[in-house]
Amino acid sequence: MRWLLPSSCGGRIRLAEIAAVPLAVACFLVFSWMLPDRGGAPSHALADGLAGGLTEPAPSTSLPSLTRDAEETRAEVAAVRTPSEARPAPDSEQDSSSLDLEVHWDDGSPLVHAQVFIRAEGELIRQGTTNHSGRAEFAPIERAGAVLHVAQGSLELVHSDLPAGSGPISIEVPLRSSVQGSATVNGLVPDPPVQLQLSTFQGEVGLGAVESSLRKPQDLLLRQSVIATTETDEAGHFTFGGLSPEWRGELVPRGGYRLAEGGTGLRLDAPSATLALELVPPALLEGRVLSPTGDPVPHCPIELELHGPFASNRTRRESDGEGRFRIGIPSEVWDSAELSFRAPGIGFRKLETELDLIRGADLGDVVLHTARGVTAIITDLDGHPIEGARIRWEGIQSEGSDADGSCRLASLPPGELSLVAEAPGFVPKAFPLPDAWGARAAPDDDPLAIALRPVTSLEIHVVDADGETLEGAVLRVSARPLFLLPAGEDLPADWGRNDAVEKRGEVSSDEGGVRNTTVFLDTRTGGRAVLSPVSPDVPIQIRVLDSAEEPLGWEETVLLKEGESRTLEARVPTTLHSLFGSVVDAAGVPVMGAEISLLDPPGVRARTDATGAFRVEPLLPETLSLLVRARGFAPRLLPDAPTDTPIPIRLETGREHTVHIVDDAGRSVHASQVLVIDHGTTILQARAVADGRYHFEDLPVTPVELIAVVDGEGHTALASNGSETTITIPTPGSLFVFWNPGFDTSAAYLVTVRSKTAPGRRVWRNLGPEEFEAGGVCFESLTPDTYEVSCFVDSPSHSAPGPAAEGEIEVPAGKRVEIRFDP
Structure with a gap:
């Protein structure tokens, strides 16, 4: 990567090349995959320059962005501009620290839709996205000590100190090997651009995963750490660069676009610069948003929730400058959609519609209802104001209350509503809002008074024998019942038990009409876990376990009073071990995103970072059974993996293989399972692709025994060296x-x-x-x-x-x- 800056005489000065060091993926928070508001395409403009403000590309189930994202209108800190909009060079006296960036590959082509982060003293101070010319413009900053990061999706390409001086900066990124080409939609250049996602099965991309401090906690899902994203430029071209020569992976169009030849993704066995993608567009939800007086509402926020037989998906969009919206429906099977239109100070509307995944749906003119608002003063039971409290209705909420407990919620629809007041450490309270409330000219003159009661909660801090924080232990917490909602008809209907708990697992049973519950909690963040709300006046049993759920010698039973919040220190006296090592391919290249699973109890305990490294701790046993899996590679079982010593693990490239199950007459036979078992452990399971045919994507090249389960009986055969093995089931x-x-x-x-x-x-x-x-x-x-x-x-x-x-x-x-x- 090279910096190119203008000289005082208008020339260009090439600075020395700066070597960058690969980044490791930091610890992550386990979060439900179907998070609300995770969907949506990345912003084309800059969001607030605040730490944690980056929104990563959504999973493949997200809605396409055929309208602008809401963040595109938020340019308080900076804005991306096209070359024609670019401002002249800043005056060195008045604006010497302003920053204009132009990012391109070393072949001269622009790096489109790249994410740019600028950090100073460990804090994220600016972030944005390059436009189709590879340009991004930022508000003034102090360049001294600032660090620049450039990423495609969740993979980093540039990481280095920002040079001092003034004027625009040109950044040249090594292309290395690449995946390049062009895309068309029904034979035409995509307009709007199509987002593309590149998943890596083998090889390196740039510097590895984006540093965790540049992302929101809920974006730290390691399965996204091997994904790069970009979008087509004005000519339909796209480029993914920074790939190593041995790279293998898959190219997937986002937003519901599909390949014209069938399927949703293109698997690639090597980098390629000559791809031509013919795409089929998604079906559309479209219409126009009008105010109560019939005027178009530009940039109206739209919340869309899709419903299907097995899942739901929520995302946010907004109308264009003329109030129109066109939202692509992804290729998954959705039955219906629920749309909420909320224009602050203008109005509100909620609609439901059935979906046709071929023709889409035209909603016509959506006329908003007149908006209203409410102000509340929130206190505790003694009348003391609660700072940071909120009131909410469905998907919208107020800002946190100030020191006097006051907060206001606007953009509410007409009709009698049920609102919720809530604050950390307190039981939320539902309260009715009459139809006429908020229609007066000055609703702030008559705020609602709402008192909240404290919640019963328990925090557990795990430390080692020396009193140092011990991260990664598992807490086993049991009670009968463990979670008990306080009594009262004013509880919100959506307030479930243990809202603040991130659970690793749960076991429940009914005993004499009382719910007996045991939960398993991770303590990856600061060695702490919080249970709220828990049952008062009920014995709560707590035991500390290692990562494999073996007892570590600390347990205690506590009894909490109504409204009590208590913190326990769990001191573990046992000597503990760590399981760590690295995963590489046959050529010695690190494998990122490989799953490290323990077999007793079963479950994924870690994933490898950008350097192929992994670590699982704390652990009580000195040896464990370990299963390592990565997409594109054959799984590997280590039945006696040692702790406290580095474990080098080499994965071999897997092969595709089909198993055909037939009877004595050659007729296809259905099998309930087709497996590969090693040392009594299932390491692979084939998927059914046709009647009697089952397919493995990553079968080991070495000889393995296949097991087909037919009518409860296991039938074995050695996998052939070719592409197919036939297992004959004898006639009974x-x-x-x-x-x-x-x-x-x-x-x-x-x-x-x-x-x-x-x-x-x-x-x-x-x-x-x-x-x-x-x-x-x-x-x-x-x-x-x-x-x-x-x-x-x-x-x-x-x-x-x-x-x-x-x-x-x-x-x-x-x-x-x-x-x-x-x-």
């Missing part, structure tokens, strides 16, 4: 067991049939009147094998232990055989 046979008609029918008889090669394969039948009348019993659907047949009798005439009669017989495929007993 049957066995008819006869006995002497002189049997004592008053006795109890049991006949068992057990496989000699697989003793666990065993069937049995109790003999009753029907079997005695038939003179025998038939065992159907037996896998061809040799079986041991035994007859047990329970009567006074047979008191000896063991079977009264037994024999051995072979059951061939598709045949019926018989055996006679005469006890």
Whole structure:
């Protein structure tokens, strides 16, 4: 990466190349994937220059951005401008620290839709996005000591000190290998631009994952750390650069666009600079927003929630300058949509519509209802004002209250509403708002008075034997009941139990009409976990476990009073261990985003960072069973992984392989599962692709045994070296067991049939009147094998232990055989 600055005589000075150091991914917060407000395309302009203000690209289930994002109108700190809008060079006397950036690849092409972050003394002070010319403009800053970061999606390309001086700066980024090409939509240049996402299966991209301090906590999902994003330029071209030569991955159009040849993504085995994507556009939700007086409402915020049979998705958009909106519907199956239009000071409207994923929906003119507002004074039960309290209605909320407890919520629709007042550490309270409230000229003259009661909560801080914070331990908390909502009809309907808890797992059961609950909590952030609201006057049992959920020798039972907030220190006396190492591919290149799973109990405990490194701690055992998986690679099982010593793990590239399950006649047979099992652990499971055919994407190249489960029986075969393996399921046979008609029918008889090669394969039948009348019993659907047949009798005439009669017989495929007993 090279800096290019203008000299005093108008020339350009090339500074020395600056080497950048790859970044590691920081610790993350576990968050539900379907977060509200995660959807939406990145802003094309700059958001507030505040720490944590970056919104990362949303997962592939997000809505496309065919209208401007709400953040595009927020340019308090800075704004991205096209070259024609770029202002002249600043005056060195009055504006010497202003900053104009132009970012391009080293082949001269602009770096489009790149995210730019500027940080000083560890704080994020500016952020923005380059336009189609690779340019971004920032408000004045002090350049000395500032650090610049340039990223594509969640992958960083530039990280270096910002040079001193004045005037615009040109940044040249090494292209290395790349994925480049052009995209068309129905044969035309995309307008608006199409967003594209590049996922990495193998190889490096730039410097690795964006530093955690540049992102919001909820964006620290490591599965996004191998994703780069960009969008097509004015000619439909796109470029993903900074790739290593051995890169492999997948290119996916975002926003509901699909490949014309079918599918939603294009898998690439190597970088390519000659791609031509023909895309099919998504269906549209469109219309126009009008005020109560019939005037268009420009840039009206729109909240869209999609509903389907198995999921929902929420995102935010806004209308254009003429009040029109065109929102793309992604290719997932959604049944209906709910739209909320809220224009501050103008009006509100809520609509529901059925969806047609082919034709979309035209909502026509959406006329807003007249808006109103309410002011509240929020206090505790003793009348003391609560600072930072809020009032909310559905998806909108007020700013935090000031020192006198006052806050105001505007843009409310007409009609009688149920609002909620809430504050940290207090039980939220629902209160009605009459239809006429807020319609007066001065509603602030008559604020509502709302008193909140404190919540019962418990905070646990885990420390080691020396009193130092211990992060990563697991807390097992149990009570009967553990979570108990305070009594009262004024509780909000949406206020569930343990709202402040980020749970690793939960087990509940009903005992005598009382809910007995156990939760498992992570303590990755500061070694702390908070439970709120918890049951007062109920014994709460707490135990500290390691990352594999082994007890660490500290437990305690506490009893809280109503409204009490208590903090416990859990001091762990046990010596603990760490599991750490690195994951690389066959060429020694770090593998980022690989899943590190422990097998007892099962679950992903970590993912590798940009350098391929991982760490799981604290742990009690000195050795563990470890499973390592990464997309594009064959999984690897380490049955005895040691702790406290680096573990080098090399993954081999997986291969695609199909398994065909047939019967003796060559007809396809359905299998409930097709697996690869290593040391008793399932390391891969195939997916069904056609009748009797099952596909592995990352099967090991080395010989592995496949297991097809058909009708509860496992059938094995060694995977072939080719692209397909056939497993033949033999036609089952049957066995008819006869006995002497002189049997004592008053006795109890049991006949068992057990496989000699697989003793666990065993069937049995109790003999009753029907079997005695038939003179025998038939065992159907037996896998061809040799079986041991035994007859047990329970009567006074047979008191000896063991079977009264037994024999051995072979059951061939598709045949019926018989055996006679005469006890």
